[in-house]
Amino acid sequence: MRFVDEFRDPELGQALAREILSLVEPGRHYKLMEVCGGHTHSIYKYGVDDLLPANVELVHGPGCPVCVIPMGRVDDAIAVAQQDGVIFTCFGDMMRVPGSDRSLLEAKASGADIRVVYSPLDALRIAKQNPEREVVFFAIGFETTAPSTALTLKRARAENVKNFSCLCSHVTIVPPLRALLESPDLRLDGFIGPGHVSTVVGARPFEFIPADYGKPIAIAGFEPLDILQAISMVLRQIAEGRCEVENQYKRVVPYEGNLRALELMAEVFDLRPHFEWRGLGFISHSGLKLSAAYAELDAELRFSVPGVRVADPKACQCGEVLKGVIKPWECKVFGTACTPERPIGTCMVSSEGACAAYYNFGRFAREREVV
Amino acid sequence: MAGEATVSEREQRILGIIETARGKRAKFRDAQITMAHGAGGKATQTLIEGLFVPAFAGDALAEMADAGAVSVDGAELAFTTDSYVVKPLRFPGGSIGELAVNGTVNDLAVSGARPLALSLSLILEEGLSADDLRAEVAAIAQAARDAGVAIVAGDTKVVERGHADGMYICTSGIGRRDPRANLSPAALRPGDRILLSGSIGEHGTAIMLARGEFELDAPIESDTQSLWPAVDALLAAAGPDVRCLRDATRGGVASVLNELARASSVAMIVRESGIPVHPAVAGAAEILGIDPMYVANEGKMVAFVAPPAAEAALAALRSVRGCEQAADIGEVRSEPPGMVLVQTSFGGRRVMDQLVGDPLPRIC
Numbered sequence: 210m211r212f213v214d215e216f217r218d219p220e221l222g223q224a225l226a227r228e229i230l231s232l233v234e235p236g237r238h239y240k241l242m243e244v245c246g247g248h249t250h251s252i253y254k255y256g257v258d259d260l261l262p263a264n265v266e267l268v269h270g271p272g273c274p275v276c277v278i279p280m281g282r283v284d285d286a287i288a289v290a291q292q293d294g295v296i297f298t299c300f301g302d303m304m305r306v307p308g309s310d311r312s313l314l315e316a317k318a319s320g321a322d323i324r325v326v327y328s329p330l331d332a333l334r335i336a337k338q339n340p341e342r343e344v345v346f347f348a349i350g351f352e353t354t355a356p357s358t359a360l361t362l363k364r365a366r367a368e369n370v371k372n373f374s375c376l377c378s379h380v381t382i383v384p385p386l387r388a389l390l391e392s393p394d395l396r397l398d399g400f401i402g403p404g405h406v407s408t409v410v411g412a413r414p415f416e417f418i419p420a421d422y423g424k425p426i427a428i429a430g431f432e433p434l435d436i437l438q439a440i441s442m443v444l445r446q447i448a449e450g451r452c453e454v455e456n457q458y459k460r461v462v463p464y465e466g467n468l469r470a471l472e473l474m475a476e477v478f479d480l481r482p483h484f485e486w487r488g489l490g491f492i493s494h495s496g497l498k499l500s501a502a503y504a505e506l507d508a509e510l511r512f513s514v515p516g517v518r519v520a521d522p523k524a525c526q527c528g529e530v531l532k533g534v535i536k537p538w539e540c541k542v543f544g545t546a547c548t549p550e551r552p553i554g555t556c557m558v559s560s561e562g563a564c565a566a567y568y569n570f571g572r573f574a575r576e577r578e579v580v
Numbered sequence: 581m582a583g584e585a586t587v588s589e590r591e592q593r594i595l596g597i598i599e600t601a602r603g604k605r606a607k608f609r610d611a612q613i614t615m616a617h618g619a620g621g622k623a624t625q626t627l628i629e630g631l632f633v634p635a636f637a638g639d640a641l642a643e644m645a646d647a648g649a650v651s652v653d654g655a656e657l658a659f660t661t662d663s664y665v666v667k668p669l670r671f672p673g674g675s676i677g678e679l680a681v682n683g684t685v686n687d688l689a690v691s692g693a694r695p696l697a698l699s700l701s702l703i704l705e706e707g708l709s710a711d712d713l714r715a716e717v718a719a720i721a722q723a724a725r726d727a728g729v730a731i732v733a734g735d736t737k738v739v740e741r742g743h744a745d746g747m748y749i750c751t752s753g754i755g756r757r758d759p760r761a762n763l764s765p766a767a768l769r770p771g772d773r774i775l776l777s778g779s780i781g782e783h784g785t786a787i788m789l790a791r792g793e794f795e796l797d798a799p800i801e802s803d804t805q806s807l808w809p810a811v812d813a814l815l816a817a818a819g820p821d822v823r824c825l826r827d828a829t830r831g832g833v834a835s836v837l838n839e840l841a842r843a844s845s846v847a848m849i850v851r852e853s854g855i856p857v858h859p860a861v862a863g864a865a866e867i868l869g870i871d872p873m874y875v876a877n878e879g880k881m882v883a884f885v886a887p888p889a890a891e892a893a894l895a896a897l898r899s900v901r902g903c904e905q906a907a908d909i910g911e912v913r914s915e916p917p918g919m920v921l922v923q924t925s926f927g928g929r930r931v932m933d934q935l936v937g938d939p940l941p942r943i944c
Contacts, residue, residue, distance in 0.1 A: 210862060219927040226927075254871070256928020305616075318614040327794065433926045538594045545597070550622075568598060570931045 216432030217255070225437040226260040232444040239265045240396055240533050241443055244386065245403035246273030246559065247431050253566070255433035265440070268533045269556075269563040271385045271489060272403055274350040275302050276555040276562055279487045280519040282378055283308030286347050289376060289512045290321040296339060298332035299347035301325040306558055307551075309519040329361035329375075336365070336373035345508045348377045353405040355379045355497060356470035359477035362499070362506050376508040377498050379478065382406045383414050384495035385486060389532055390422040396533040399443040401436065402428035404458045409474075411466025412456050419452040430458040477503055485518065488527030488555035522546075527554035530563050537567040544568060602918070606630045620831030620876075621935030625839070644843070645765055646827065647691035649757065656759075658693035660684060661752040669712065669746050671790040673782070673801025677719035679878055680749040682804045683829065685727045688753050689808040690825040690881050692761025692815070698724065699733040699752045705744040716747065727806035729753070760815040767823040768844035772912040773890035775883040777810050777903045778803070779856035780833055781872035783879070785864050796867065798860040803902075805879035810900045814883055817896030821889035827881045831935050834873040836882050837920045838934045845917045850910035850932065853925040874935050884912065 233239060243249060249269045252258050258267055271277055283306055290297035290313065297313075304314040304325065317323040326332050329346050336344035348358040358375065365373045382403060389395060402415055407428045418426045425446035429439030439457040446452060456462055477500055484496025499507040508514075521527070525547065526540040537543055537556065547553040549565045556564035606622075608630030616623040633641055640648035647660035664680045681698065688695040700720065704713065724731055783802040788794065807827060814822055824844075826836040833855075841848050857865075857872050865872045879902060885893045890908065897906035910923075920932045 210859065210866065213866065217926050219925065222927050253930055254924070255926040256922070256924045256930040257926070259928035259930065311611075314614045314616065315612065318612045331793075433928075536591075538591050544594050544601070548601070569933055 243401040244270040352409040374508040379497040400426040427455040525554040537564040646687040656757040660687040674804040677716035681723035684751040684753040688755035693755030701750040703748040765843035781875035784875035803879040813896040818889035818893040821886040823884040832874040847913040856905040
């Protein structure tokens with residue numbers, strides 16, 4: 210496939226793997242966090258981690274937008290979806306995320322009209338096709354997906370679509386990173402920065418990571434060569450004693466981000482005082498809600514939403530896993546109370562979460578270490 | 581360091597717990613049926629292993645092959661059944677009627693049985709146009725002629741509007757087990773070659789695009805076809821060296837490999853670069869964020885062949901119409917048992933796991 214295969218060239222991959230090997234000190238262990246779930250996906254899909262030396266460990270970060278939605282929020286979504294006359298729309302990978310009692314997939318099986326859409330505009334189209342029904346879009350994701358929600362809401366208002374509303378659970382990338390970096394027991398040597406988010410927010414918002422916390426970061430694209438190159442950039446910074454924001458994904462990410470998208474988001478959304486993250490708890494100014502100007506499209510105001518907070522189970526140690534303090538198998542509930550079939554914490558929810566990955570592939574990974 | 585030794589012992593113990601849990605027969609504990617139970621992945625397996633097999637305990641069923649073995653006064657028969665609920669009814673490359681014949685024929689074929697006869701049950705929705713029904717009846721008749729099977733029994737039910745998406749079809753099939761075949765899901769041995777009968781992902785992709793939800797257009801046609809000619813050629817070339825055959829329908833090639841790795845307690849390693857994928861399928865999968873290895877086929881099978889006969893088996897497969905692109909995609913290994921590994925085209929290795937839920941496009 211043209212314009213894609215170029216970024217998946219195995220020979221260049223081997224060359225980068227050799228470069229990475231030359232950058233690490235034997236005997237030193239490097240922990241790098243890839244922030245974005247999209248990176249985690251690529252790393253698995255292409256076997257990128259298999260090309261790394263054993264002492265370079267990738268830690269899967271909090272950037273999987275469906276996994277971080279807390280149980281109480283899933284309960285709210287199900288409550289809206291079950292109301293008479295509602296067509297509830299959401300992205301496919303949200304369907305399996307467990308609430309306190311069940312998932313949207315199970316609510317659908319019980320009779321709720323829940324439909325998978327691939328874009329918020331699809332949800333708006335469903336609203337226009339079904340004027341007698343209330344159509345609600347469950348908006349999730351980081352700054353990557355927020356602009357398309359904003360655009361859809363703007364269009365809904367312009368076209369005066371009265372039966373459309375949005376249950377907004379968008380989150381922002383910087384506050385959870387800051388929360389991670391604030392924790393005294395953090396064990397990370399550097400970051401692979403989120404490429405898609407950065408196409409919107411730019412590279413500038415990540416300057417605080419080297420400036421305030423002394424950790425290097427390279428913003429990366431999603432092809433395997435992108436990721437390997439970003440890893441080598443971070444390791445080179447460490448080797449040379451530098452610490453800065455580097456942009457591996459320059460072909461798409463401008464330093465200042467996408468100003469039009471940012472303006473649109475500023476018009477449609479306001480920051481919530483705080484938002485709860487599964488596994489990480491409440492984080493200030495980390496969630497978005499609809500601004501006063503768009504209040505009439507806010508499903509939280511249009512429907513009665515329980516809004517009950519459901520605490521993460523106490524035994525769950527996702528926070529420590531995310532910070533790299535403990536390994537998945539060191540968590541008290543790992544593999545016993547918390548399994549991929551019945552997940553408790555965010556790291557087990559998605560197959561790309563650190564715990565689910567270890568549960569499914571741990572033995573393979575161990576074997577590789579021996580090799 | 582003593583401390584480290586304790587830690588790794590503990591890790592070892594936890595990995596042991598996981599292995600035991602994974603090795604156990606799945607329990608069906610869900611409160612209700614969701615779409616995931618029909619997707620061919622983990623949930624489907626839980627339903628089959630946790631509910632059906634224990635309830636209907638019997639040797640033929642416990643083997644969980646695509647068709648059950650029945651002996652009648654010395655005649656070695658294979659018997660199978662399948663239901664077809666595809667939406668839309670017609671799609672590029674085929675229709676529900678053709679699928680209903682080929683799908684059941686293929687379950688017999690990959691069990692090493694020459695398909696002989698089918699029964700046909702039609703569940704029709706009130707309001708279905710007679711022209712649509714006529715077209716499907718013609719498609720069924722043509723597909724049966726092509727596959728060399730007779731339709732020998734049938735049934736018709738009509739349900740109220742809104743209950744059957746136009747039409748559902750159920751076919752059952754009977755075949756004569758071929759004496760050259762000695763196939764079993766538990767027969768795989770380390771060293772066996774893994775052959776694939778052609779390019780993958782065409783049926784599932786054609787259906788997804790035909791539903792029109794993605795506003796994507798591509799020249800992709802369903803691969804629906806009878807696999808008996810391919811099985812016949814394989815058995816002629818490799819006979820008892822063919823260990824096991826599976827048609828890679830729901831859940832795709834990845835699901836077949838995972839099922840068999842578990843059933844035979846072996847590992848598999850597959851070379852991604854060796855897997856034939858039509859460029860349009862690869863493109864659609866790339867855009868939708870779906871792995872073609874998990875996408876349904878309706879005329880492709882995976883064959884496991886003992887090494888000495890593998891080359892002849894591959895040549896025989898390639899000589900069959902529709903299987904020209906057959907390929908050797910990997911081999912069976914011993915470690916780690918129950919796991920399927922992929923050597924990616926990029927040069928890394930990874931685990932190709934069972935499908936959890938439906939293959940849905942990712943948002944990021």
